[in-house]
Amino acid sequence: MDTVEKDPSITAILGAPEPIARNITSTVESLSTDLRELSHGIHSIAEVGFEERLSVAFAAEFLRYRGFPVQVGRYGLRTSLRAEAGSGSPKVAVLAEYDALPGVGHGCGHNVICAAAVGAFLGVAGQVEELGGSVVLLGTPAEENGNGKELLARAGAFDDIDAAVMLHPFTGEYEVASFASLAVRDVEVTYHGVAAHASSAPHMGRNALDAVVIAYQGIAALRQHIPATDRLHCLITEGGSAVNVVPHVAGAVVEIRSLDPDGLIDISQKVQDILEGAALMTGTRLETNWDPFPAYLPVRSNQALATRYHAHISARGRAITLETELVGGGWSTDMGNLSLRIPSIHPTVSISSGTTPMHTAEFGQHAISPAGDAAVVDGAVGLALTIADYLADARLREQVKLDFEADGGPVDVQQLLTPPTKK
Template sequence: MTDQGRGCAQRVRAEQQAWRDRLIELSRSLHDEPELAFAEHRSVEKISAVLREAGFDLEPGPADVPTAFSAVRGSGELTVGICAEYDALPDIGHACGHNVIAAAAVGAAIGLAAVADELGIRVKLIGTPAEEHGGGKVLLLERGVFDDVAVAMMVHPSQQDLHPAEFSSQAVSRFAVTYTGRASHAAAAPHLGVNAGDAAVVAQVAIGLLRQQVPDECRIGLFVREGGTATNIIPETSVVDCEVRSTDIESLSGLKERVLSCFWAGAEATGAAMDVAPTEPDYADLWQEPAMSELFAGHIKSLGRELQVNRTMRGGSTDMGNVSQVVPSIHPCIAILGSENPPHTRGFAEDAGTPAADAAVVDGAAAMALTAVDVASDAVLREKFLGELAARTSSAAEGGRP
């Protein structure tokens, strides 16, 4: 790190320390009032209040996404994007710890803002709703909110502190299959009906058998959302919600095709008509930018945390994957130390509101901000990322936006 970088790092940490209690208060408040995808109105208000207090210029609802926002300080040529997630899960609240993600993002942005002019950077905190279901980042990416971002980052709470290179995510596609048959009396005239419920059963059996034949890292999940209304009526309609996951977006396509063949088997066997519709955007697999990954890992270790290595972890999916395939990004995991509960459980939801989660907020904010300081003060990395941004901008101008 250069002398300039060291001086900026000290000021970043001092600024973050001054805001420490407010960041923890924010995390706890978000945790206490969980909100679901695209309905995170109170969460946005709470986060925005802190950012306004810190002097950020806010834009509510960019790209016609009402519970998104962007907050900016600084006017340098290198824009550092920091992503905040804040949606919760149905019934089990912040069981993925998005309250920690949001508060850490705010802390990183506030710390960086204190040195933005000296480093020649522009800090852009992007509020990204609906990560669990809905793909808020995909919408914002497609509509240009990331067009000016040179590098992007966020942290995600976990049971372990993982080197970014040790963590990836799966690509996922989510869709609904609707079978339409013909209703009839189940006792008096069953032969006149076309049983849409049976079509869903045939598909589930076929998919259950298919699971034996797919690679270990692939996942297929589904549930029957609608399958009939009464025992004496042949079901006229059935709806199956399904998701397929694979290691990358390319192999996902082949797996989805095989799964859809199983659904078509249900239609063929029963005579029901079949319709397939996406329920949300596809999530791509996550690409961790190597140089930023190493910088972040170094800062996490300097904070006294022990990184897990040699255990590349895949599991779950994130719309940050889509961002990472366009903008150089990191999405590391930071431990809620002592947690014995995996994410998406009631136990992890409780852990996300503890002092250990507060520590993850503070350390995550510090490591992200210090990583950005390193990038901005390293002439080689700075020019590399600015050059890549210029190439993307040129491609978008020619109609090549992803």
């Protein structure tokens, strides 16, 4: 766990004028009942990634009713959403997610993310003429199963955005302003062998299932020799259809997680080598499909933005840390890909005092509990006031830029995510 050290120059940052901040807070709080209905409505719809048609329509109508033009289906994704208030730069995006999990529904609480983002947008939009610049609400599909933010970025959705903010629900006694995550990528594996009678002519076969099993064992052995923060998962998806036939096709999916992009690249190459070795040992032919959807990279939290969010959400009476923390043992989000392109934050907001695992039905119930509803309003206020500070204060914008450059500046994500070398 790394400690985020506060830059002394941050103390000179004034942020948005107090009357504007009070108006933003009042606006969001006045919408609390409506935001609750939005959150619960999204929760009840529960559509999976790329299929969030009713969810995005609900959010779009919520905004149109309040006088904001909304574009749905831009950037090649039919369930994306964009609304904008103000004009010109600086321009900050607040990101909404609304996809659910198959069989679990909103067990990751994306209904809270959506409602808080909409609330933050509306809070800032009412004061954006006084603040200057622009605020954009971007609905980003398929965080769970398709890396919608990477697809949107490749299509130019963030080309005019200077900074981005969003939050994510979690459970526990305290929240994290400077969130860290794991990179993750998948590879689909198919081995092609030769079918034969398993009893009368096994010598004429080449066993594709043996190749998968050997690869699985190699990956299991590799787990002992990777950093404690990193993860390897493997699932056999196909292994033959008749016990008396040498399997001529077998398959698996391997998932790789790492705390940093370099680690992801290193482990990916080792996995590729293991897969090729299994093919060589069994006389089978290996076919790999790396990144069937774009890989997710680690979140790089911007210190200056996280510090402002920390101040605003603390004022709401929430216990939050400024330490950079890998929450819940480490999970992954497509916000990481965006955070390597532009300054970003992805803080957590608690929806329960207990510790309930995400991606469960119980977590989903917390997302529509009174604590979940309070998180929507508090989170919306925290995000809105952080956006307002950025728009109003050139010193904060400069500090955000300096922090982003000190962390490595913008990354060419597409070049970084090339498949491993085949030998």
